[in-house]
Amino acid sequence: MSTRCFLPHCPCESTSPQNSVVIDVEPSAVVNARNAEVALVYRCSWDTQHSPCGMFIEGSPRDILSHLRERHGIVHSGDADLECRWSSCSMDKRLKMSSIARHIGKHLGIQFKCSRCGLTARDDVVRDHIRRNPGCADAAVQLVPGPGARRIVSP
Secondary structure (H helix, E strand, C coil), X not given: CEEECXXXXXXXXXXXXXXXXXXXXXXXXXXXXXXXXXXXXXXXXXXXXXXXXXXXXXXXXXXXXXHHHHHHCCCCCCCCEECCCECCCCCCCCEEHHHHHHHHHHHHCCXXXXXXXXXXXXXXXXXXXXXHCHHHCCCCEEEEXXXXXXXXXXX
16 A cells, blocks of 8 residues: 655655655665665664764765765775774774775675676675686676665655
């Protein structure tokens, strides 16, 4: 069963399943959902002052870095060191800013898979695997969403 948009006097004409939940999502994810009709988002657990962020973000490196810059004031500088402030992170060393998005992707549980042989790893590892293995040369890199992924659907 679907219901009309929950906002009073909203002209959007959208319908939502009865069990839909309203979540705080980065505006870029909403735009991407409209363009693709579906987007996967993850809860940000970047912890500032003992309070995890909680906003839902997309899991691409570009979207992660954009969120860190716009919501947490972290400016991207390739060789700057940064402490991971993800609430569940136990890493005690600092990371290069250029690798923080990949590190956060690990917290989100995001992986990628070779469509030919099923190798599952980070995006760059799967791409390198496909490039180096003739048996997988025509394979595609497939996203394997993390366990906390939520699907947002375009109205």
